[in-house]
Amino acid sequence: MTPELEMIKPSMRTHANFWQNPYSFYEKLRAIAPVYKGTILKQSGWYVTGHEEATIILSDSKFQNRIPLPLTSTKYEVLKNIQHHMLLFQNQTDHRRIRTLVSQAFTLKQVESLRPSIRAIADELLDQLETKKQVDIVSEFSFPLASLVIANILGVPKEDRYQFREWTASLIETIDFTRSRKTLINGGATVIKLMTYFRSLIEKRKNEPKDDLISTFVQGDSLTEEELLATCILLIIAGHETTVNLISNGLYCLMNHPSQLTALRKNPALIESAVEECLRFESPTQLTARIVSKDYQLNGNTMKKGEQVYILLGAVNRDPKIFTKPHLFDITRKPNPHLAFGYGSHFCLGSSLARIEAQVALLTLVERFPELQLVQTDISYRKLFGFRSLVKLPVNITRERLG
Numbered sequence: 001m002t003p004e005l006e007m008i009k010p011s012m013r014t015h016a017n018f019w020q021n022p023y024s025f026y027e028k029l030r031a032i033a034p035v036y037k038g039t040i041l042k043q044s045g046w047y048v049t050g051h052e053e054a055t056i057i058l059s060d061s062k063f064q065n066r067i068p069l070p071l072t073s074t075k076y077e078v079l080k081n082i083q084h085h086m087l088l089f090q091n092q093t094d095h096r097r098i099r100t101l102v103s104q105a106f107t108l109k110q111v112e113s114l115r116p117s118i119r120a121i122a123d124e125l126l127d128q129l130e131t132k133k134q135v136d137i138v139s140e141f142s143f144p145l146a147s148l149v150i151a152n153i154l155g156v157p158k159e160d161r162y163q164f165r166e167w168t169a170s171l172i173e174t175i176d177f178t179r180s181r182k183t184l185i186n187g188g189a190t191v192i193k194l195m196t197y198f199r200s201l202i203e204k205r206k207n208e209p210k211d212d213l214i215s216t217f218v219q220g221d222s223l224t225e226e227e228l229l230a231t232c233i234l235l236i237i238a239g240h241e242t243t244v245n246l247i248s249n250g251l252y253c254l255m256n257h258p259s260q261l262t263a264l265r266k267n268p269a270l271i272e273s274a275v276e277e278c279l280r281f282e283s284p285t286q287l288t289a290r291i292v293s294k295d296y297q298l299n300g301n302t303m304k305k306g307e308q309v310y311i312l313l314g315a316v317n318r319d320p321k322i323f324t325k326p327h328l329f330d331i332t333r334k335p336n337p338h339l340a341f342g343y344g345s346h347f348c349l350g351s352s353l354a355r356i357e358a359q360v361a362l363l364t365l366v367e368r369f370p371e372l373q374l375v376q377t378d379i380s381y382r383k384l385f386g387f388r389s390l391v392k393l394p395v396n397i398t399r400e401r402l403g
């Protein structure tokens, strides 16, 4: 590792600056090499910050997905077993089989038909909040919105969804670099709770099918029991965590860039490109990983079989070779070929849903509350390397409403 990076490395875990703004670190890394070999946050491997290189890696099956836990370790067996059956960590045949089945529920047409019900959920949540002076957007708006939407799709009863906040937060930490032994032990306990919960729900739907995704899954026989459980758990985590972050980060970006917020208010048709820019500028998923399955040549480097590859999506999305003025938040940016949802065979299956949720959530908020104000400026992020996640977003929503 170069002396310059040695200086950056120790500061990353403790220094508030990294968590507030990882982008200057990414930039230094890219300036050394867009595909950099080294050890960052205890993990050694190739760190990819270049857009072109990330696209090549994510679209080549020589780079495989793998569960983010050591395969040889006998610890955390329950956690490992469930992750092993998640389509996110599968490759080739099994991946295609499960993905084909699950993706039928998340086509653009399917999720577009949910737009009015998502708007109704957003309005109902804001009705409850409008008498309050101060609101935490993360816990009082983004989280319940994303939670209600994915719970409805899967068929999780509304009254059960309160448990999912803690459960998803616990599991997301198990796949982050910053995890500790304690995190993994907690994650194992959480997986057991989730498995018990979904086993019981699956039984109910077998006996009495409803118009929901779990009923659709149990009526077919394409998924094994373990795959079915793993899919429910993956969808519930994916449906909660990243979408909450997209909505909250998106609002924070807009509030930090008043001219952009004003432009959106004046022209709500900009919402689609605004959400794309939020995805690029503060990518909810900052990192995805692969393992090299066959020696590979890239940029004059030999990436050896068995080596880890870490694709820093947050960095890739600010690569100046692709994005003019990459650190400028511009809601009219076009084209905007960000990789916030990944690329290739594992491209996010929930991307259309996440986009629609964020479009509806942000537009409803800015339309209904013309006087939104940040309550404090020292907003902090959760200390996660792979996710861009605000701890809280306190805003003032007082003053008169439009209409």
Ligand code: HEM
Residues within 6 Å of the ligand: 065, 087, 088, 089, 099, 106, 150, 234, 235, 238, 239, 240, 242, 243, 246, 283, 284, 285, 288, 289, 339, 340, 341, 342, 343, 345, 346, 347, 348, 349, 350, 351, 353, 354
């Ligand atoms: C802003 C919100 C979201 C972001 C930024 C996001 C990001 C991503 C990324 C980067 C990947 C690719 C991971 C990889 O290549 O290893 C991915 C995969 C996936 N996402 Fe999302 N996601 C979001 C929302 C959702 C939602 C709402 C759902 C579910 C309803 C979902 C379900 C999935 C699934 C199932 C996969 C695995 C696909 C596969 O392996 O074939 N995501 N997501």
